[in-house]
Amino acid sequence: MTRHMLIKTLVRQAAFLAVGLALSIGSHAGQRDLAIVDPAEVGMSADGLAELSAAMQGFVDRGELAGVVTLVARHGKIAHFETFGKQDLESGVPMAKDTIFRIYSMTKPVAGVALMTFYEEGRFKLDDPVAKYVPEFADLKVAKAPGPEGQPIVEDANHAMTIRELVSHTAGLTYGFFSRSQVDALYVQANVLDRNSTLKDMIVKLADIPLRQQPGSAWHYSVAVDVQGYLVEVLAGKPFDEVLKERIFDPLGMNDTGFWIAPEDEPRTATMYQQRGGGTLAPNPSREYFTKPAFFSGGGGLGHGLHALRGDDAERRRTRRRADPEARDRQAHAHQPATGRHRLHQPHDRQSRQYLRDRRRHRRRARRRVGPPAGQGRVLVVRRRGHLVRRQSGAGSHRGRIDPEVRRTGPEGGSLHQQAVGLRSDYRPLVGRPNAPVWACPRPSATPTPVPSPRTAAAARSSPLKS
Numbered sequence: 001m002t003r004h005m006l007i008k009t010l011v012r013q014a015a016f017l018a019v020g021l022a023l024s025i026g027s028h029a030g031q032r033d034l035a036i037v038d039p040a041e042v043g044m045s046a047d048g049l050a051e052l053s054a055a056m057q058g059f060v061d062r063g064e065l066a067g068v069v070t071l072v073a074r075h076g077k078i079a080h081f082e083t084f085g086k087q088d089l090e091s092g093v094p095m096a097k098d099t100i101f102r103i104y105s106m107t108k109p110v111a112g113v114a115l116m117t118f119y120e121e122g123r124f125k126l127d128d129p130v131a132k133y134v135p136e137f138a139d140l141k142v143a144k145a146p147g148p149e150g151q152p153i154v155e156d157a158n159h160a161m162t163i164r165e166l167v168s169h170t171a172g173l174t175y176g177f178f179s180r181s182q183v184d185a186l187y188v189q190a191n192v193l194d195r196n197s198t199l200k201d202m203i204v205k206l207a208d209i210p211l212r213q214q215p216g217s218a219w220h221y222s223v224a225v226d227v228q229g230y231l232v233e234v235l236a237g238k239p240f241d242e243v244l245k246e247r248i249f250d251p252l253g254m255n256d257t258g259f260w261i262a263p264e265d266e267p268r269t270a271t272m273y274q275q276r277g278g279g280t281l282a283p284n285p286s287r288e289y290f291t292k293p294a295f296f297s298g299g300g301g302l303g304h305g306l307h308a309l310r311g312d313d314a315e316r317r318r319t320r321r322r323a324d325p326e327a328r329d330r331q332a333h334a335h336q337p338a339t340g341r342h343r344l345h346q347p348h349d350r351q352s353r354q355y356l357r358d359r360r361r362h363r364r365r366a367r368r369r370v371g372p373p374a375g376q377g378r379v380l381v382v383r384r385r386g387h388l389v390r391r392q393s394g395a396g397s398h399r400g401r402i403d404p405e406v407r408r409t410g411p412e413g414g415s416l417h418q419q420a421v422g423l424r425s426d427y428r429p430l431v432g433r434p435n436a437p438v439w440a441c442p443r444p445s446a447t448p449t450p451v452p453s454p455r456t457a458a459a460a461r462s463s464p465l466k467s
Contacts, residue, residue: 035077035078036078036079036080036081037077037078037079038079039079039080041077041079042073042074042075042077042079043074044072044074044079049072049079049080052070052072052080053070053080053082053084056068056070056082056084057084059084060084060085063279063280063281064279065084065085065281066085066086066087066088066089066270066281067083067084067085067086067087067094067095067099067270068083068084068085068095069082069083069084069095069097070082070084081097083095083096083097083099087099087268087270087271088270088271088283089271089273089281089283090271090283093267095270096268098256098268099268099269099270100256100261100265100268100269100270101269101270102270102272105225107225108225110244110248111225111228111229111232111240111244112167112225112228113248114232114240114243114244114247114248115167115228115231115232117247118232118235118236123235124163124235125163126162126163126164126167127162127163127164128162128163129160129161129162129163130160130161130162130163130166130171130227130231131160131161133231133234133235134227134230134231134234136203136204136206136207137161137203137206137207138160139156139157140157140160140161140172140207140210140211141154141155141156141157141210141211142154142155142156142157142158142172142210142211142212142213142214142215143181143182143183143210143211143212143213146181146182147182150182150185150186151182152181152182152183152210154210157172157211157214157215158214158215159215159216160215161211161215162215162216163231165215165216166224166227166228166231167224167228168219169219169220169221169222169224170215170216170217170218170219170220171211171215171216171222171224171227172211172212172213172214172215172216172217172220173206173211173212173220173222173223173224173227174187174212174220174221174222174223175187175193175221175222175223176188176192176193178221179212179220181212183209183210183211183212184212186209186210187209187223190205190208190209191205192206192209192223193223193226199226199229199230199233199240200230200233202223202226202227202230203227203230206223271283271284272284
């Protein structure tokens with residue numbers, strides 16, 4: 001597969017899967033924050049970053065994307081920050097560095113940080129039953145098998161859902177539209193994520209629907225983060241959006257991050273596009289984000305990519321200075337989903353290995369990672385298919401939230417990113433059979449120097465990240 005094809009595949013798959021809220025900073029940010037340094041100053045290659053720019057411009061020129069914003073930073077310094085294409089194709093407004101996007105499920109890291117601030121204060125324990133704080137979740141039933149008239153046959157839960165399971169997407173919940181089951185159908189019928197309802201309303205609806213599987217038995221992407229939002233409301237005694245503003249957005253100066261677009265910000269809001277027949281892009285007429293919602297979702301919000309890394313930098317510093325090792329480790333834990341097998345791994349288990357691609361569906365899940373050992377981060381913002389893709393990662397992972405001892409590798413040896421745009425050159429080659437799926441492979445403490453494949457060697461020569 002060519003480098004261009006890999007970039008195209010990554011962007012298309014991420015554009016299809018991304019759903020969330022970005023960490024962003026107000027457009028009034030000072031020039032100190034906006035300074036672009038010479039890539040060599042932070043150990044990166046200008047030629048490699050130019051290749052990234054050319055690839056993004058190619059997507060725009062071919063009409064595959066309306067516009068893109070890319071940002072690459074290392075050690076807290078921005079080495080690359082560019083815009084491509086249009087914010088709105090019809091009016092011809094160019095993409096800007098502070099263009100506001102709908103960013104969907106990147107709310108999830110924000111909600112997780114908000115919840116863990118209460119953990120640090122000793123307000124709850126991770127193994128507490130969720131029902132201790134959300135009594136509606138006491139005595140939940142679990143779907144055992146399909147039943148008549150769309151109602152599953154149920155059984156008792158083998159244990160009470162815990163907060164640990166809630167924050168790791170293993171609580172037995174679902175979304176209603178990412179999988180097919182009678183439980184998913186009940187979510188759709190109940191309109192669980194009704195934008196005109198409240199988080200409390202969602203909890204009441206969920207309490208009447210059986211769990212999709214036993215708590216702790218499998219990883220399944222779900223409304224668990226929205227339930228975390230309600231848990232935050234219970235712990236704080238105030239609305240979820242106010243807690244985020246007080247504990248995260250205001251301290252970080254993230255003044256353009258929120259759940260709806262103020263009238264004065266509408267001119268710099270990107271039009272949302274969907275791909276139609278013949279490969280054309282058509283605007284989505286929805287204006288739901290231009291009015292204040294009643295439902296502050298863990299998977300729906302707005303922001304821009306201007307300083308998305310600033311939130312990550314703050315979280316990284318917070319994690320490193322944390323005195324409580326359990327708080328530090330648990331925030332980074334998030335039982336890694338072995339897609340298709342549902343295996344759970346500890347983050348520091350060097351023997352663990354898991355798929356990052358579901359071999360049945362041939363697609364990769366979008367993830368983010370905080371605290372990379374090499375201090376590198378990347379942001380990619382694109383307009384396509386009605387979704388925003390805000391790619392952030394550390395040096396060890398582009399698409400997987402993986403422990404620092406784990407590295408992403410691709411089927412040709414070396415990382416997918418290395419093969420696509422040469423962002424790294426020091427990944428270990430694939431361990432396994434030729435043409436195997438993408439693995440998350442632990443790097444042994446003493447790994448012999450591999451003999452690089454021609455593709456890996458070529459990528460290494462053009463890598464923008466120098467040793």
